Amino acid sequence: MKIISLSGIAKSYLPDGTGEPVHALQGIDLEIEQGTIFTLIGPNGAGKTTLISIMTTLLFPDKGTGEVCGFDLRSQSGKIREVVNVTSGNANFTDIFSVAENLNYYGMLYGMAGPKRRKKIDRLIEMFQLQTHRNTPFNRLSTGTKQRLALAKSLMNEPRVLFLDEPTVGLDPQISESIRSSLKEMNREDGLTIVLTTHNMDEAEELSDHISFLQAGRIIAHGNAKNLKSKVRWGDTIRIRYDGPSLAPCGITSLTGILEVEVTENLVTITVDDHRKRLDTLMRTLVLQGNIILQDIEIIKPDLEDVFLELSKAPHPN
Amino acid sequence: MYFLNFRKHLIQINGFAYKNMLITRKRIFHLVEILFWPFISLVSVGLLTRFLKVDPKSIEFVLIGVIAFSVIQIGQLDMAYVILYSIWNKSLKHEMVAPINPFHLVAGSWLMGVFHSSIVFLLMCAVSSQLFHLNFIDSGIARLLLFFAGLVFFSASVGISVCALAFRFGGRAHVGATSIVSILTLLSGIYYPVDVLPLPLSYVAYLIPLTHFLEYFRSFYGFAPKTHHPLLWGFLLTAIYNVIAFSSLCYAVRNARRKGLLARMSE
Numbered sequence: 001m002k003i004i005s006l007s008g009i010a011k012s013y014l015p016d017g018t019g020e021p022v023h024a025l026q027g028i029d030l031e032i033e034q035g036t037i038f039t040l041i042g043p044n045g046a047g048k049t050t051l052i053s054i055m056t057t058l059l060f061p062d063k064g065t066g067e068v069c070g071f072d073l074r075s076q077s078g079k080i081r082e083v084v085n086v087t088s089g090n091a092n093f094t095d096i097f098s099v100a101e102n103l104n105y106y107g108m109l110y111g112m113a114g115p116k117r118r119k120k121i122d123r124l125i126e127m128f129q130l131q132t133h134r135n136t137p138f139n140r141l142s143t144g145t146k147q148r149l150a151l152a153k154s155l156m157n158e159p160r161v162l163f164l165d166e167p168t169v170g171l172d173p174q175i176s177e178s179i180r181s182s183l184k185e186m187n188r189e190d191g192l193t194i195v196l197t198t199h200n201m202d203e204a205e206e207l208s209d210h211i212s213f214l215q216a217g218r219i220i221a222h223g224n225a226k227n228l229k230s231k232v233r234w235g236d237t238i239r240i241r242y243d244g245p246s247l248a249p250c251g252i253t254s255l256t257g258i259l260e261v262e263v264t265e266n267l268v269t270i271t272v273d274d275h276r277k278r279l280d281t282l283m284r285t286l287v288l289q290g291n292i293i294l295q296d297i298e299i300i301k302p303d304l305e306d307v308f309l310e311l312s313k314a315p316h317p318n
Numbered sequence: 319m320y321f322l323n324f325r326k327h328l329i330q331i332n333g334f335a336y337k338n339m340l341i342t343r344k345r346i347f348h349l350v351e352i353l354f355w356p357f358i359s360l361v362s363v364g365l366l367t368r369f370l371k372v373d374p375k376s377i378e379f380v381l382i383g384v385i386a387f388s389v390i391q392i393g394q395l396d397m398a399y400v401i402l403y404s405i406w407n408k409s410l411k412h413e414m415v416a417p418i419n420p421f422h423l424v425a426g427s428w429l430m431g432v433f434h435s436s437i438v439f440l441l442m443c444a445v446s447s448q449l450f451h452l453n454f455i456d457s458g459i460a461r462l463l464l465f466f467a468g469l470v471f472f473s474a475s476v477g478i479s480v481c482a483l484a485f486r487f488g489g490r491a492h493v494g495a496t497s498i499v500s501i502l503t504l505l506s507g508i509y510y511p512v513d514v515l516p517l518p519l520s521y522v523a524y525l526i527p528l529t530h531f532l533e534y535f536r537s538f539y540g541f542a543p544k545t546h547h548p549l550l551w552g553f554l555l556t557a558i559y560n561v562i563a564f565s566s567l568c569y570a571v572r573n574a575r576r577k578g579l580l581a582r583m584s585e
Contacts, residue, residue: 108333
């Protein structure tokens with residue numbers, strides 16, 4: 001079941017109110033399944049934050065239509081705000097309010113009644129291990145604790161969709177990992193749909209069911225991590241270190257599935273379509289051909305970063 | 319269902335009152351603005367009238383103006399700060415992504431403004447009675463309450479206008495707040511009757527509800543009003559300005575959502 005569907009969403013800005021318009025989004029079509037983790041990846045200025053702002057109704061689109069949780073983006077924006085929540089990296093709250101006061105304030109803005117609100121605050125404080133910071137003002141919290149508070153705040157209204165704009169930016173690896181674990185747990189146990197943006201490809205791969213690559217306001221590819229990797233037809237790289245006489249590449253390039261061969265001193269780097277299908281034949285050929293002693297074999301699979309770099313090189317319509 | 323919705327709206331309104339209450343409790347500067355400056359203003363103007371050997375009637379005239387002005391100043395500050403603090407703290411987008419509307423914001427912050435204004439009004443009445451023998455009760459409790467009600471309703475017009483400016487110009491709206499209040503000081507007969515203004519400006523003065531509320535209340539201290547039914551005019555103009563200011567606020571919020579200002583003010 002689709003929880004978000006967007007069609008032809010476009011948004012332009014006039015930087016500083018004047019000059020040539022910047023086309024932040026240029027006809028975005030997007031569908032997100034309920035209960036999934038969906039990630040938007042793209043360089044700075046690709047339009048990720050603009051798209052999240054539109055889905056959370058902080059920003060109205062210039063063109064296009066869309067629904068979030070069955071509510072229309074334009075005419076039912078108030079209803080959407082009741083069932084979604086958002087937080088971003090480096091989130092800010094009222095600096096003089098404590099953790100509990102900030103949560104209480106946001107709980108009130110969501111119209112939560114006193115007893116329910118207090119219970120929820122206690123649960124979130126426990127869930128994000130904020131007990132010792134309960135009465136600490138926001139401006140005295142560490143970056144990691146501020147981010148945990150931001151996540152706690154984003155769950156105050158028990159949203160159906162949680163939007164996270166670079167939730168782990170600027171955090172140390174340990175805190176980032178704990179936040180990723182929390183997100184996975186919320187998705188798995190509560191069926192919470194999560195839409196996040198990130199620059200961190202490993203994070204995207206670890207968390208996401210679906211990924212969309214955004215560049216210059218357009219989605220240039222989408223799918224799960226495996227699909228995306230196969231889309232670029234980059235292939236796997238097999239790096240073999242050996243002892244013995246120098247190998248001639250011509251014997252290897254004629255094999256099926258070999259995309260590229262590069263031989264340097266005692267090292268041969270071979271790109272194949274799928275290492276699982278080609279490794280056995282390749283090894284036999286190498287050993288028979290060159291009378292060599294294998295020292296080390298390394299298999300490198302393309303990661304999302306490679307995929308993104310490759311996709312962004314391809315021409316896309318403006 | 320209706321009751322549940324009504325209750326939810328009350329909680330959301332209370333959210334903004336809660337924020338305002340916390341700001342007052344935790345920010346000493348806000349407390350100073352609410353309590354300290356009005357008293358400094360009252361006492362210094364009172365002492366000035368003594369130094370100038372102003373007659374008791376004129377002292378009453380001026381002090382009524384000073385107290386009325388303080389009520390409006392406090393009311394509008396409380397409303398403006400609810401938004402300005404969010405802009406200064408870059409937290410506006412978190413509030414605007416919640417299912418609140420401009421009415422919740424206005425009502426919650428205004429209620430707190432009325433609370434603060436009431437305290438300051440009572441304290442200033444007591445101080446002016448003790449130090450300068452101006453007795454507000456002489457006019458009658460009902461008249462005093464009507465006068466106060468007019469002032470706090472008019473403070474809402476100013477406060478809402480500043481909030482609208484904040485959604486358009488961000489933190490710079492503070493300048494707008496100061497400017498509106500300065501214009502009121504100049505035009506609405508706080509320290510002097512409006513007939514001392516050049517004729518075109520005195521016409522403008524009568525477009526300001528504060529001018530009418532002051533004429534209404536001063537009429538019980540021997541200053542005849544220049545218009546018939548000044549209280550009615552005051553409330554009528556206030557209602558018109560409140561509708562205009564609230565419509566401007568709604569437009570400013572919609573415009574901010576269209577132009578991406580909410581996200582930009584939170585970066």
